[in-house]
Amino acid sequence: MTPNPITRRFADLRARNRRALVCYLTAGHPDEDRSIELLRGVAAAGADIIEVGIPFSDPLADGPVIQASSQQALAQGMTFDRALALIAKAGVTVPVIIFSYLNPLLAAGPDALKRAAAAGASGVLVTDLPVGADPPREAWLGDSRLAFIRLVAPTTPSDRMAEIAHHGSGFVYLISRLGVTGARAELPPELPDTVARLRAATTLPICVGFGIARPEHAASVARVADGVVVGSALVEAAGRSVDDAIAFTSGIRHGLDATL
Amino acid sequence: MTTLAHRDRFGIFGGRYVPETLIPALDELDEALDAALRDPAFTAEFDDLLRNYVGRPSPLSTAPHFSTRVAAPVYLKREDLNHTGAHKINNTIGQALLARRMGKRRIIAETGAGQHGVATATICARFGLECVVYMGEEDMRRQELNVFRMRLMGAKVVPVLSGTRTLKDATTEAIRDWVTTVNSSHYIIGSVVGPAPYPRMVKEFQSVIGREARAQMLERAGRLPRTVVACVGGGSNAMGIFTGFVDDPDVELVGVEAAGEGLDSGRHSASLARGTPGVLHGAYSYLLQDAAGQVHPAHSISAGLDYPGVGPEHSNLKDSGRATYVAVSDAEALAGFQLLSRCEGIVPALETAHAIAWVDNQAGRWAADEPVLICISGRGDKDVAQVSALGVAGA
Ligand SMILES: Cc1ncc(COP(=O)(O)O)c(C=O)c1O
Numbered sequence: 001m002t003p004n005p006i007t008r009r010f011a012d013l014r015a016r017n018r019r020a021l022v023c024y025l026t027a028g029h030p031d032e033d034r035s036i037e038l039l040r041g042v043a044a045a046g047a048d049i050i051e052v053g054i055p056f057s058d059p060l061a062d063g064p065v066i067q068a069s070s071q072q073a074l075a076q077g078m079t080f081d082r083a084l085a086l087i088a089k090a091g092v093t094v095p096v097i098i099f100s101y102l103n104p105l106l107a108a109g110p111d112a113l114k115r116a117a118a119a120g121a122s123g124v125l126v127t128d129l130p131v132g133a134d135p136p137r138e139a140w141l142g143d144s145r146l147a148f149i150r151l152v153a154p155t156t157p158s159d160r161m162a163e164i165a166h167h168g169s170g171f172v173y174l175i176s177r178l179g180v181t182g183a184r185a186e187l188p189p190e191l192p193d194t195v196a197r198l199r200a201a202t203t204l205p206i207c208v209g210f211g212i213a214r215p216e217h218a219a220s221v222a223r224v225a226d227g228v229v230v231g232s233a234l235v236e237a238a239g240r241s242v243d244d245a246i247a248f249t250s251g252i253r254h255g256l257d258a259t260l
Numbered sequence: 261m262t263t264l265a266h267r268d269r270f271g272i273f274g275g276r277y278v279p280e281t282l283i284p285a286l287d288e289l290d291e292a293l294d295a296a297l298r299d300p301a302f303t304a305e306f307d308d309l310l311r312n313y314v315g316r317p318s319p320l321s322t323a324p325h326f327s328t329r330v331a332a333p334v335y336l337k338r339e340d341l342n343h344t345g346a347h348k349i350n351n352t353i354g355q356a357l358l359a360r361r362m363g364k365r366r367i368i369a370e371t372g373a374g375q376h377g378v379a380t381a382t383i384c385a386r387f388g389l390e391c392v393v394y395m396g397e398e399d400m401r402r403q404e405l406n407v408f409r410m411r412l413m414g415a416k417v418v419p420v421l422s423g424t425r426t427l428k429d430a431t432t433e434a435i436r437d438w439v440t441t442v443n444s445s446h447y448i449i450g451s452v453v454g455p456a457p458y459p460r461m462v463k464e465f466q467s468v469i470g471r472e473a474r475a476q477m478l479e480r481a482g483r484l485p486r487t488v489v490a491c492v493g494g495g496s497n498a499m500g501i502f503t504g505f506v507d508d509p510d511v512e513l514v515g516v517e518a519a520g521e522g523l524d525s526g527r528h529s530a531s532l533a534r535g536t537p538g539v540l541h542g543a544y545s546y547l548l549q550d551a552a553g554q555v556h557p558a559h560s561i562s563a564g565l566d567y568p569g570v571g572p573e574h575s576n577l578k579d580s581g582r583a584t585y586v587a588v589s590d591a592e593a594l595a596g597f598q599l600l601s602r603c604e605g606i607v608p609a610l611e612t613a614h615a616i617a618w619v620d621n622q623a624g625r626w627a628a629d630e631p632v633l634i635c636i637s638g639r640g641d642k643d644v645a646q647v648s649a650l651g652v653a654g655a
Contacts, residue, residue: 107553153281179440
């Protein structure tokens with residue numbers, strides 16, 4: 001079996017001593033056509049992995065920017081399968097991760113993950129399915145062809161970090177701070193310690209997200225982790241224009257590479 | 261691995277579908293709850309507050325005129341006579357005591373009708389805790405009196421402008437606050453909803469309703485009720501009273517949901533009657549949603565029932581057939597509101613009025629010696645302005 005494209009991407013980055021840039025975009029935001037342009041543009045501007053958010057009516061882990069982008073996409077009829085169609089049409093060569101709340105994923109049916117893989121997705125991440133919450137559904141996700149990316153929070157005790165990593169694949173997504181998604185001015189000071197705790201618990205690559213908004217944030221994360229995730233700040237730029245989103249992505253890419 | 265204990269699954273329902281950040285806090289809460297329930301000092305303080313601050317036990321009233329109408333003896337469990345005017349205070353006292361034990365001095369709550377917000381603000385004032393209540397803008401308009409009461413007692417009421425601006429969005433916003441402040445805050449959920457251990461914990465604190473009512477029925481009616489009826493929003497007053505009778509196979513349990521403008525209108529809150537299983541606010545339960553898994557906005561004339569989800573244990577009671585769930589429209593509830601006021605001199609909350617209306621609709625269903633027990637979950641003072649603006653009550 002060939003390794004998952006996400007795993008290959010990290011191996012390749014490691015060989016070149018580079019850090020991963022993971023970009024989050026809400027499917028169908030600001031509309032379907034621009035969503036496709038954004039996927040292509042962000043990939044070309046240096047994203048290593050793209051997370052495509054399936055919009056949900058009640059995104060309780062998200063701040064105002066991603067909430068608004070989800071509402072806008074839903075108002076235009078975005079669904080799980082239209083998001084897959086959009087991914088297939090964009091045809092980007094970087095790995096794509098389906099980023100979803102559990103409910104729309106369940107509603108998409110038992111073969112949702114097969115359809116996602118067929119559309120070209122390489123991974124899946126579910127914001128509201130913590131390790132141990134629902135073993136049968138976690139097995140459904142873990143046994144699919146997609147990498148199953150799990151989340152670790154700053155509140156997670158070290159022994160649970162190991163358990164989370166054990167039940168995930170691809171990489172571990174470290175939530176940088178308490179709270180919902182949203183751009184912030186500063187990184188939390190305890191971040192390097194949290195990364196070190198997680199490092200001791202897993203050999204999977206570690207990507208840090210929540211609040212990463214500036215090239216200097218990317219630069220400081222690059223010193224400790226294997227990658228950064230940018231979400232709200234990118235979605236905000238995407239709401240202005242595709243060009244702004246591309247410029248923003250290039251800026252983060254630059255920040256990420258500058259220190260190495 | 262840490263999988264959920266069996267007691268937090270109700271058949272296939274329940275669970276803990278929340279962001280990872282909250283898991284340690286839910287574990288802590290779970291342990292604190294277990295320890296508290298084993299600690300005689302905790303139960304003694306809880307019981308003392310229920311007796312001497314809330315005014316428990318709440319009375320069981322007969323309803324002579326209403327009984328004549330439905331041709332069966334009707335008994336009313338008077339949670340409306342509790343301090344703050346509804347059953348909600350039972351739960352907020354239990355949870356505030358727990359928060360204090362856990363050293364959390366900031367309390368978050370969501371509210372629909374404002375009764376849970378008022379009950380939370382009340383106990384926070386009593387315990388000297390900081391209190392932040394999230395309330396949909398639409399509900400702040402419908403339940404202005406309760407907004408005033410919360411502020412009077414020192415709570416901060418935060419208007420929620422997202423989505424339908426009602427209970428669902430207030431709950432989402434409260435969870436967002438909690439994810440951000442989890443180390444210092446406790447989130448007091450107002451019903452038997454949310455991630456484990458909330459449904460079990462809120463039931464535990466509301467079970468006093470059923471315990472008292474069962475003893476009172478045996479003493480006053482000399483038998484158990486044939487039917488126990490309660491309105492269902494999230495389902496806490498219903499779960500509280502059902503718990504007293506769930507092991508009595510001859511007692512029928514009926515939950516009354518809000519049919520809003522009609523079950524076929526698309527504008528109702530009947531999650532059990534018309535929903536399908538899904539995940540909202542941390543639990544797997546019946547839910548109003550579309551085929552794509554997007555939550556469908558609920559509607560009810562009563563802010564406290566205006567919620568697209570329902571407690572997971574109710575979903576299991578429905579599927580197992582142990583309880584029956586029915587629905588009553590806005591118009592029928594308004595009639596029930598007037599009816600109990602006129603014939604018994606008790607102005608019920610609009611939520612409770614749904615339970616009254618269903619019993620009234622069922623006149624003739626019971627034999628003359630089969631008692632019907634209704635949970636009067638709250639009083640209607642908060643609804644008087646809204647109802648009179650509809651031009652109804654004075655008619
Ligand atoms: C008086 C009253 N009854 C019932 C409810 C519905 O809640 P639950 O179904 O949890 O009892 C509310 C909620 O605000 C209420 O205020």
